[in-house]
Amino acid sequence: MTKKIIILGGNPETAALVDVANKMGLYTIVIDPNPNAPAKKNAPETQDMDGFDVEGIVGFAKKNNVKAVLVGVADILVKPYREICEKLNVHSYATKEAIEAFSSKDGFKKYCAQYQIQDIPGIYLNGSSAIKKPKNLDYPLMIKPVDSGGGVGMKICRDDEDYQDSVKTAIKFSKKGIVLVEKYMDCDDMAAYYTFRNGVPYISAISDRITTKKQGDSSPVCIGAVYPSKYSKLFVTNVHPKLCELFKGLKIRDGILNIQFFVENNTFFAYDPGFRLQGEAPHIHIAHINGFDHRKMLLNYAFTGVFGENDFQERNDLNFKGKNACTIWVLLTAGRIDNVQGLDKIKADSDVIFVLERFRKGDTVKEEWLGTERQVFARIYVVADSIGEINDKIKMVKTTLKVLDVNGDNMILQWLEPFVENDY
Numbered sequence: 001m002t003k004k005i006i007i008l009g010g011n012p013e014t015a016a017l018v019d020v021a022n023k024m025g026l027y028t029i030v031i032d033p034n035p036n037a038p039a040k041k042n043a044p045e046t047q048d049m050d051g052f053d054v055e056g057i058v059g060f061a062k063k064n065n066v067k068a069v070l071v072g073v074a075d076i077l078v079k080p081y082r083e084i085c086e087k088l089n090v091h092s093y094a095t096k097e098a099i100e101a102f103s104s105k106d107g108f109k110k111y112c113a114q115y116q117i118q119d120i121p122g123i124y125l126n127g128s129s130a131i132k133k134p135k136n137l138d139y140p141l142m143i144k145p146v147d148s149g150g151g152v153g154m155k156i157c158r159d160d161e162d163y164q165d166s167v168k169t170a171i172k173f174s175k176k177g178i179v180l181v182e183k184y185m186d187c188d189d190m191a192a193y194y195t196f197r198n199g200v201p202y203i204s205a206i207s208d209r210i211t212t213k214k215q216g217d218s219s220p221v222c223i224g225a226v227y228p229s230k231y232s233k234l235f236v237t238n239v240h241p242k243l244c245e246l247f248k249g250l251k252i253r254d255g256i257l258n259i260q261f262f263v264e265n266n267t268f269f270a271y272d273p274g275f276r277l278q279g280e281a282p283h284i285h286i287a288h289i290n291g292f293d294h295r296k297m298l299l300n301y302a303f304t305g306v307f308g309e310n311d312f313q314e315r316n317d318l319n320f321k322g323k324n325a326c327t328i329w330v331l332l333t334a335g336r337i338d339n340v341q342g343l344d345k346i347k348a349d350s351d352v353i354f355v356l357e358r359f360r361k362g363d364t365v366k367e368e369w370l371g372t373e374r375q376v377f378a379r380i381y382v383v384a385d386s387i388g389e390i391n392d393k394i395k396m397v398k399t400t401l402k403v404l405d406v407n408g409d410n411m412i413l414q415w416l417e418p419f420v421e422n423d424y
Contacts, residue, residue: 002027005068005302006061008051008081010037012358013279014072018043020295029066031057038358039072051077058087068302073277076147076175078103091305093196093255093298094275101250102257102275105146105180112270115246117239119270120262122182131167133160133181140184140217143167145174152372154219156184162217185262185269190229192239193282194247194257195294195316197308201247203240203318204290205282206232209260212331212414218371224416225280226390227325228318230423231263236318239268254307256294258282279373281356284381285325288353290315324424326390328380328397331413332359334367335405337377342400346380351393354381365411375413377403391418 003026007018010032018039021028030043033050040046049056051074061069061084068090071081079099085092101111112119123134124146133141143166145153153173157166170179193205206229211220229235239261258278262269277283283294292308292315301307340361347355356379359365369375382393394416403411 003068003303004029004064004066005070005299006031006057006066006084007039007043007070007072008032008057008077008084009072009074010034010039010046011073012038012356013277013281014039014074015041016281016356017070017072017277017295017299020293021299024296024299026299029064052080054080054083054087057084061088068299070298070302071276073279075103075274075276078276091302093253093301093307095251095253097250098252098255098275101246102273103147104176105144105272106176106178108270108273109180111246111250115242115249117242117246117270118268120182120185122180125167125179125181126171126177131164133163137181137183139163142182142184142219143170144180144182145170146178146180147175148173154371156217156219158217182271185264187262187264188231189260189262190231190235191225191258191260191280191282192235192243193278193286194243194259195308195312196247196252196255196257197312199253201244201252202313202316203236204256204286204316205320206235206318207280207282207327210416214414215371221329221331221371221373221375222280223329223331223414224394225282225327225329226387226419226424227282227285227320228424231268232318234266235261235268239270254301256283256298279376279379280327281379281381282327284354285320285327285383288381288383289320289323289325290317292316322385324384324387324390326382326384326394326416328382328394328416330377330380330401330403331375332365332377332403332411333375333413334365334370335409335411336364337361337403337411338406339402339404339408341402341404343378345400346397349393349396351382351384351389352380353383355379356381377412387419387421387424391421394418 029045082094157163189209195204207225207227210224258274260272287293
Protein backbone atom coordinates (compact mmCIF):
# COMPACT_ATOMS: atom_id res chain seq x y z
CA MET A 1 0.00 0.00 0.00
CA THR A 2 1.39 3.44 -0.97
CA LYS A 3 2.62 5.51 1.97
CA LYS A 4 1.07 8.97 1.61
CA ILE A 5 2.62 11.98 3.33
CA ILE A 6 1.59 15.63 3.32
CA ILE A 7 4.51 18.09 3.21
CA LEU A 8 3.66 21.64 4.27
CA GLY A 9 5.31 24.45 2.30
CA GLY A 10 6.47 24.82 -1.26
CA ASN A 11 9.73 26.82 -1.26
CA PRO A 12 12.86 25.64 -3.16
CA GLU A 13 14.50 24.34 0.04
CA THR A 14 11.46 22.12 0.70
CA ALA A 15 11.74 20.84 -2.88
CA ALA A 16 14.91 18.99 -1.87
CA LEU A 17 12.93 17.25 0.90
CA VAL A 18 10.29 16.20 -1.64
CA ASP A 19 12.99 14.70 -3.87
CA VAL A 20 14.30 12.61 -0.96
CA ALA A 21 10.77 11.44 -0.12
CA ASN A 22 10.23 10.39 -3.72
CA LYS A 23 13.46 8.37 -3.72
CA MET A 24 12.26 6.63 -0.56
CA GLY A 25 9.14 5.48 -2.43
CA LEU A 26 6.76 7.75 -0.52
CA TYR A 27 3.74 9.39 -2.14
CA THR A 28 4.22 13.09 -1.39
CA ILE A 29 1.41 15.63 -1.40
CA VAL A 30 2.78 19.18 -1.23
CA ILE A 31 0.42 21.77 0.23
CA ASP A 32 1.05 25.43 -0.56
CA PRO A 33 -1.29 28.22 -1.73
CA ASN A 34 1.03 29.06 -4.64
CA PRO A 35 0.18 26.75 -7.58
CA ASN A 36 3.69 27.31 -8.99
CA ALA A 37 5.59 26.69 -5.74
CA PRO A 38 8.97 25.04 -6.53
CA ALA A 39 8.42 22.09 -4.15
CA LYS A 40 5.34 21.12 -6.16
CA LYS A 41 7.33 20.51 -9.32
CA ASN A 42 8.38 16.93 -8.54
CA ALA A 43 5.57 15.94 -6.18
CA PRO A 44 3.14 13.25 -7.35
CA GLU A 45 0.26 15.33 -5.98
CA THR A 46 -0.21 18.94 -4.91
CA GLN A 47 -2.92 21.00 -3.29
CA ASP A 48 -3.33 24.79 -3.54
CA MET A 49 -4.23 25.18 0.13
CA ASP A 50 -2.93 27.49 2.81
CA GLY A 51 -0.74 25.72 5.36
CA PHE A 52 -2.67 27.52 8.10
CA ASP A 53 -5.96 25.90 7.02
CA VAL A 54 -5.73 23.25 9.71
CA GLU A 55 -9.31 21.97 9.44
CA GLY A 56 -9.19 21.91 5.65
CA ILE A 57 -5.94 19.94 5.60
CA VAL A 58 -7.19 17.52 8.27
CA GLY A 59 -10.34 16.90 6.24
CA PHE A 60 -8.32 16.32 3.08
CA ALA A 61 -5.95 13.93 4.88
CA LYS A 62 -8.79 11.84 6.29
CA LYS A 63 -10.58 11.67 2.96
CA ASN A 64 -7.41 10.58 1.13
CA ASN A 65 -6.04 8.13 3.70
CA VAL A 66 -2.90 10.17 4.45
CA LYS A 67 -0.91 8.59 7.26
CA ALA A 68 1.84 11.16 7.88
CA VAL A 69 2.47 14.91 7.85
CA LEU A 70 5.75 16.86 7.87
CA VAL A 71 6.63 20.54 7.80
CA GLY A 72 9.21 21.71 5.28
CA VAL A 73 11.61 24.65 5.55
CA ALA A 74 9.16 27.19 6.98
CA ASP A 75 9.13 28.47 10.57
CA ILE A 76 5.59 29.83 10.39
CA LEU A 77 4.20 26.40 9.48
CA VAL A 78 5.62 24.51 12.48
CA LYS A 79 2.65 25.45 14.68
CA PRO A 80 -0.08 24.38 12.21
CA TYR A 81 2.00 21.25 11.50
CA ARG A 82 1.70 20.20 15.13
CA GLU A 83 -2.02 21.03 15.24
CA ILE A 84 -2.71 19.00 12.08
CA CYS A 85 -0.76 16.01 13.41
CA GLU A 86 -2.59 16.18 16.74
CA LYS A 87 -6.01 16.18 15.08
CA LEU A 88 -5.01 13.28 12.81
CA ASN A 89 -3.34 11.39 15.69
CA VAL A 90 -0.09 11.02 13.70
CA HIS A 91 3.49 11.64 14.81
CA SER A 92 4.76 15.21 15.32
CA TYR A 93 8.22 16.00 16.71
CA ALA A 94 7.16 19.51 17.83
CA THR A 95 6.05 19.91 21.44
CA LYS A 96 3.71 22.75 22.39
CA GLU A 97 6.38 24.29 24.60
CA ALA A 98 9.05 24.09 21.88
CA ILE A 99 6.78 25.87 19.40
CA GLU A 100 6.19 28.65 21.91
CA ALA A 101 9.94 29.01 22.42
CA PHE A 102 11.23 28.59 18.87
CA SER A 103 8.53 29.77 16.46
CA SER A 104 8.55 33.45 17.41
CA LYS A 105 11.20 35.89 18.57
CA ASP A 106 9.17 37.05 21.55
CA GLY A 107 8.66 33.50 22.79
CA PHE A 108 12.38 32.82 22.40
CA LYS A 109 13.38 35.87 24.44
CA LYS A 110 10.99 34.82 27.20
CA TYR A 111 12.58 31.37 27.51
CA CYS A 112 16.13 32.74 27.23
CA ALA A 113 15.43 34.93 30.24
CA GLN A 114 13.92 32.00 32.16
CA TYR A 115 16.98 29.78 31.56
CA GLN A 116 19.61 32.54 31.87
CA ILE A 117 20.68 32.34 28.25
CA GLN A 118 22.06 35.65 26.98
CA ASP A 119 20.10 37.09 24.08
CA ILE A 120 20.28 40.43 22.29
CA PRO A 121 19.17 43.40 24.44
CA GLY A 122 15.90 44.84 23.16
CA ILE A 123 12.21 45.71 23.65
CA TYR A 124 8.83 44.88 22.07
CA LEU A 125 6.43 47.28 20.40
CA ASN A 126 2.97 46.78 18.89
CA GLY A 127 0.61 48.90 16.82
CA SER A 128 -0.78 50.64 19.88
CA SER A 129 2.59 51.32 21.54
CA ALA A 130 4.22 54.72 21.56
CA ILE A 131 7.10 54.30 19.12
CA LYS A 132 9.93 55.50 21.33
CA LYS A 133 13.58 54.49 21.16
CA PRO A 134 14.69 52.22 24.03
CA LYS A 135 16.36 54.37 26.67
CA ASN A 136 19.17 51.91 27.32
CA LEU A 137 20.09 51.35 23.64
CA ASP A 138 21.80 53.62 21.13
CA TYR A 139 21.66 53.65 17.34
CA PRO A 140 22.07 51.68 15.17
CA LEU A 141 19.15 49.40 16.07
CA MET A 142 17.74 46.31 14.38
CA ILE A 143 13.96 46.23 13.83
CA LYS A 144 12.35 42.77 13.40
CA PRO A 145 8.81 41.40 13.15
CA VAL A 146 8.64 38.78 15.92
CA ASP A 147 7.19 36.06 13.68
CA SER A 148 8.78 36.35 10.24
CA GLY A 149 11.95 34.74 8.87
CA GLY A 150 14.46 35.02 6.07
CA GLY A 151 15.03 38.72 6.74
CA VAL A 152 11.48 39.75 5.77
CA GLY A 153 10.47 43.07 7.36
CA MET A 154 13.84 43.49 9.07
CA LYS A 155 15.85 46.71 8.88
CA ILE A 156 18.74 48.52 10.52
CA CYS A 157 17.84 52.06 11.55
CA ARG A 158 20.22 54.87 12.48
CA ASP A 159 18.15 57.90 13.53
CA ASP A 160 14.76 58.86 15.00
CA GLU A 161 12.98 59.45 11.68
CA ASP A 162 14.20 56.17 10.24
CA TYR A 163 13.23 54.41 13.48
CA GLN A 164 9.60 55.56 13.32
CA ASP A 165 9.18 54.45 9.70
CA SER A 166 10.98 51.12 10.24
CA VAL A 167 8.81 50.11 13.20
CA LYS A 168 5.59 50.92 11.32
CA THR A 169 6.76 48.88 8.30
CA ALA A 170 7.89 45.91 10.40
CA ILE A 171 4.51 45.73 12.19
CA LYS A 172 2.86 45.15 8.79
CA PHE A 173 4.97 42.01 8.31
CA SER A 174 4.03 40.50 11.68
CA LYS A 175 0.95 38.29 12.02
CA LYS A 176 0.95 39.15 15.73
CA GLY A 177 1.44 42.86 15.02
CA ILE A 178 4.49 42.87 17.30
CA VAL A 179 7.99 44.16 16.56
CA LEU A 180 11.28 43.50 18.32
CA VAL A 181 13.72 46.42 18.63
CA GLU A 182 17.24 45.20 19.38
CA LYS A 183 20.81 46.37 19.61
CA TYR A 184 22.42 46.04 16.19
CA MET A 185 25.17 43.45 16.51
CA ASP A 186 28.20 44.13 14.32
CA CYS A 187 30.36 41.16 15.29
CA ASP A 188 30.99 37.48 14.53
CA ASP A 189 27.99 35.29 13.73
CA MET A 190 27.65 31.53 14.23
CA ALA A 191 25.04 28.76 14.44
CA ALA A 192 24.59 25.56 16.45
CA TYR A 193 22.59 22.72 14.90
CA TYR A 194 21.08 20.13 17.25
CA THR A 195 19.63 16.67 16.80
CA PHE A 196 17.23 15.35 19.48
CA ARG A 197 16.82 11.61 19.80
CA ASN A 198 14.83 9.94 22.59
CA GLY A 199 15.08 13.07 24.72
CA VAL A 200 18.85 13.52 24.38
CA PRO A 201 20.22 16.67 22.65
CA TYR A 202 23.27 16.16 20.44
CA ILE A 203 25.23 18.94 18.73
CA SER A 204 25.48 17.80 15.11
CA ALA A 205 27.19 20.87 13.62
CA ILE A 206 28.53 24.30 14.58
CA SER A 207 29.28 26.82 11.85
CA ASP A 208 30.52 30.37 11.42
CA ARG A 209 28.23 32.54 9.29
CA ILE A 210 29.36 35.36 6.99
CA THR A 211 26.80 38.00 5.97
CA THR A 212 26.82 40.78 3.41
CA LYS A 213 26.87 44.40 4.49
CA LYS A 214 26.47 45.70 0.94
CA GLN A 215 22.72 46.31 1.01
CA GLY A 216 22.52 49.43 3.09
CA ASP A 217 20.26 49.12 6.11
CA SER A 218 18.29 46.07 5.02
CA SER A 219 18.79 42.87 7.00
CA PRO A 220 22.27 41.33 6.47
CA VAL A 221 21.84 38.16 4.40
CA CYS A 222 24.20 35.18 4.68
CA ILE A 223 26.77 34.73 1.89
CA GLY A 224 28.51 31.70 3.38
CA ALA A 225 29.12 29.34 6.28
CA VAL A 226 32.10 27.27 7.34
CA TYR A 227 32.21 24.15 9.55
CA PRO A 228 33.31 23.49 12.27
CA SER A 229 33.18 26.93 13.88
CA LYS A 230 36.24 28.56 15.40
CA TYR A 231 34.05 28.97 18.50
CA SER A 232 33.09 25.28 18.83
CA LYS A 233 35.02 24.53 22.04
CA LEU A 234 33.93 27.74 23.75
CA PHE A 235 30.31 27.12 22.79
CA VAL A 236 30.31 23.55 24.11
CA THR A 237 31.75 24.75 27.42
CA ASN A 238 29.81 27.97 28.01
CA VAL A 239 26.46 27.69 26.23
CA HIS A 240 25.57 24.06 25.59
CA PRO A 241 24.89 23.17 29.29
CA LYS A 242 22.36 26.01 29.64
CA LEU A 243 20.65 25.02 26.39
CA CYS A 244 20.34 21.44 27.61
CA GLU A 245 18.35 22.68 30.61
CA LEU A 246 16.11 24.67 28.27
CA PHE A 247 15.53 21.64 26.04
CA LYS A 248 14.60 19.56 29.07
CA GLY A 249 12.10 22.19 30.17
CA LEU A 250 10.55 22.24 26.69
CA LYS A 251 10.06 18.45 26.82
CA ILE A 252 11.76 17.90 23.47
CA ARG A 253 12.27 14.24 22.60
CA ASP A 254 12.96 14.20 18.87
CA GLY A 255 13.65 16.62 16.04
CA ILE A 256 16.19 19.14 14.81
CA LEU A 257 16.91 22.70 15.90
CA ASN A 258 19.17 25.48 14.65
CA ILE A 259 20.01 28.48 16.84
CA GLN A 260 22.09 31.42 15.67
CA PHE A 261 24.37 33.44 17.92
CA PHE A 262 26.33 36.63 17.71
CA VAL A 263 29.72 36.45 19.42
CA GLU A 264 31.15 39.63 20.92
CA ASN A 265 34.22 39.48 23.20
CA ASN A 266 33.64 35.72 23.62
CA THR A 267 30.08 36.30 24.85
CA PHE A 268 27.32 34.48 22.93
CA PHE A 269 24.08 36.33 22.16
CA ALA A 270 21.33 33.91 21.10
CA TYR A 271 18.89 34.82 18.32
CA ASP A 272 16.79 33.32 15.51
CA PRO A 273 15.96 29.69 16.39
CA GLY A 274 14.45 27.32 13.81
CA PHE A 275 12.81 24.06 14.93
CA ARG A 276 12.80 22.46 11.46
CA LEU A 277 15.01 21.86 8.43
CA GLN A 278 17.13 24.89 7.59
CA GLY A 279 17.59 26.90 4.42
CA GLU A 280 21.34 26.74 5.08
CA ALA A 281 20.84 22.94 5.05
CA PRO A 282 23.69 21.74 7.31
CA HIS A 283 22.04 18.32 6.96
CA ILE A 284 23.65 18.08 3.49
CA HIS A 285 27.16 18.30 4.94
CA ILE A 286 26.20 16.03 7.84
CA ALA A 287 24.79 13.34 5.53
CA HIS A 288 27.94 13.39 3.39
CA ILE A 289 30.44 13.29 6.26
CA ASN A 290 28.68 11.53 9.15
CA GLY A 291 26.37 9.27 7.18
CA PHE A 292 22.91 10.16 8.49
CA ASP A 293 20.35 12.31 6.69
CA HIS A 294 17.94 14.42 8.72
CA ARG A 295 15.51 14.49 5.80
CA LYS A 296 15.21 10.69 5.77
CA MET A 297 15.06 10.63 9.56
CA LEU A 298 12.18 13.12 9.63
CA LEU A 299 10.28 11.34 6.87
CA ASN A 300 10.62 7.97 8.62
CA TYR A 301 9.66 9.54 11.93
CA ALA A 302 6.46 10.91 10.41
CA PHE A 303 5.30 7.31 9.86
CA THR A 304 6.94 5.46 12.76
CA GLY A 305 7.63 7.92 15.59
CA VAL A 306 11.24 6.65 15.65
CA PHE A 307 13.91 9.26 14.91
CA GLY A 308 17.14 7.81 13.54
CA GLU A 309 18.98 4.51 13.86
CA ASN A 310 20.46 2.97 16.98
CA ASP A 311 24.01 3.85 15.85
CA PHE A 312 23.20 7.57 15.62
CA GLN A 313 25.31 8.55 18.64
CA GLU A 314 28.40 6.86 17.17
CA ARG A 315 27.91 8.55 13.80
CA ASN A 316 27.25 12.04 15.16
CA ASP A 317 30.44 14.13 15.18
CA LEU A 318 30.24 17.92 15.42
CA ASN A 319 33.92 18.08 14.40
CA PHE A 320 33.10 16.46 11.03
CA LYS A 321 35.74 13.73 11.38
CA GLY A 322 38.52 16.28 10.96
CA LYS A 323 37.16 17.62 7.67
CA ASN A 324 35.96 21.13 6.86
CA ALA A 325 32.79 22.07 5.03
CA CYS A 326 31.54 25.27 3.48
CA THR A 327 28.30 26.55 2.01
CA ILE A 328 28.76 29.30 -0.56
CA TRP A 329 25.64 31.45 -0.94
CA VAL A 330 25.29 33.30 -4.25
CA LEU A 331 23.14 36.43 -3.84
CA LEU A 332 21.79 38.41 -6.78
CA THR A 333 20.93 42.05 -7.35
CA ALA A 334 17.55 42.96 -8.86
CA GLY A 335 16.91 42.19 -12.53
CA ARG A 336 16.09 39.49 -15.04
CA ILE A 337 18.54 36.60 -15.41
CA ASP A 338 19.60 36.25 -19.05
CA ASN A 339 22.75 34.14 -18.90
CA VAL A 340 24.21 31.66 -16.39
CA GLN A 341 27.73 30.35 -17.00
CA GLY A 342 29.93 27.84 -15.19
CA LEU A 343 27.38 26.08 -12.99
CA ASP A 344 27.82 22.70 -14.69
CA LYS A 345 31.59 22.89 -14.21
CA ILE A 346 31.09 23.66 -10.51
CA LYS A 347 28.69 20.74 -10.10
CA ALA A 348 31.26 18.41 -11.69
CA ASP A 349 33.95 19.28 -9.12
CA SER A 350 34.68 16.30 -6.85
CA ASP A 351 34.60 18.42 -3.69
CA VAL A 352 31.22 19.98 -4.52
CA ILE A 353 28.68 17.61 -2.97
CA PHE A 354 25.46 19.47 -3.83
CA VAL A 355 24.15 22.62 -5.50
CA LEU A 356 20.72 24.02 -4.66
CA GLU A 357 19.46 26.27 -7.47
CA ARG A 358 16.70 28.73 -6.66
CA PHE A 359 16.61 30.65 -9.96
CA ARG A 360 17.19 29.88 -13.62
CA LYS A 361 17.59 31.77 -16.87
CA GLY A 362 14.54 33.94 -17.53
CA ASP A 363 13.64 34.39 -13.85
CA THR A 364 13.38 37.85 -12.32
CA VAL A 365 14.79 38.95 -8.96
CA LYS A 366 12.49 41.67 -7.63
CA GLU A 367 13.75 44.81 -5.91
CA GLU A 368 11.63 44.11 -2.82
CA TRP A 369 13.38 40.75 -2.35
CA LEU A 370 16.75 42.37 -1.68
CA GLY A 371 17.74 42.07 1.95
CA THR A 372 15.94 38.72 2.28
CA GLU A 373 16.79 35.14 1.42
CA ARG A 374 14.55 35.40 -1.64
CA GLN A 375 17.52 36.96 -3.48
CA VAL A 376 19.61 33.76 -3.15
CA PHE A 377 20.43 32.34 -6.58
CA ALA A 378 22.13 29.17 -5.33
CA ARG A 379 23.85 27.50 -2.41
CA ILE A 380 26.97 25.51 -3.22
CA TYR A 381 28.06 22.81 -0.75
CA VAL A 382 31.77 21.97 -0.51
CA VAL A 383 33.61 19.43 1.67
CA ALA A 384 37.41 19.22 1.87
CA ASP A 385 40.25 18.06 4.12
CA SER A 386 41.40 21.52 5.21
CA ILE A 387 40.47 25.19 5.29
CA GLY A 388 43.17 25.78 2.68
CA GLU A 389 41.37 23.46 0.29
CA ILE A 390 38.03 25.12 1.12
CA ASN A 391 39.59 28.47 0.22
CA ASP A 392 40.77 27.06 -3.12
CA LYS A 393 37.19 26.03 -3.92
CA ILE A 394 35.84 29.47 -2.97
CA LYS A 395 38.29 30.99 -5.45
CA MET A 396 37.32 28.41 -8.10
CA VAL A 397 33.61 29.19 -7.75
CA LYS A 398 34.29 32.93 -7.91
CA THR A 399 36.23 32.66 -11.18
CA THR A 400 33.85 30.10 -12.74
CA LEU A 401 30.29 31.25 -12.06
CA LYS A 402 28.75 34.16 -13.92
CA VAL A 403 25.13 35.36 -13.73
CA LEU A 404 24.33 38.14 -16.19
CA ASP A 405 21.23 40.28 -16.74
CA VAL A 406 19.64 41.26 -20.08
CA ASN A 407 22.26 44.01 -20.52
CA GLY A 408 25.13 41.59 -19.96
CA ASP A 409 25.89 43.07 -16.54
CA ASN A 410 26.94 41.04 -13.50
CA MET A 411 24.10 40.24 -11.07
CA ILE A 412 26.13 38.59 -8.28
CA LEU A 413 26.07 40.92 -5.28
CA GLN A 414 29.17 39.83 -3.35
CA TRP A 415 31.48 36.85 -3.16
CA LEU A 416 32.40 34.96 -0.02
CA GLU A 417 36.06 35.67 0.74
CA PRO A 418 38.58 32.94 1.73
CA PHE A 419 38.85 32.26 5.46
CA VAL A 420 41.86 33.01 7.69
CA GLU A 421 43.45 29.58 8.00
CA ASN A 422 44.99 30.20 11.44
CA ASP A 423 41.48 30.76 12.88
CA TYR A 424 40.61 27.14 12.10
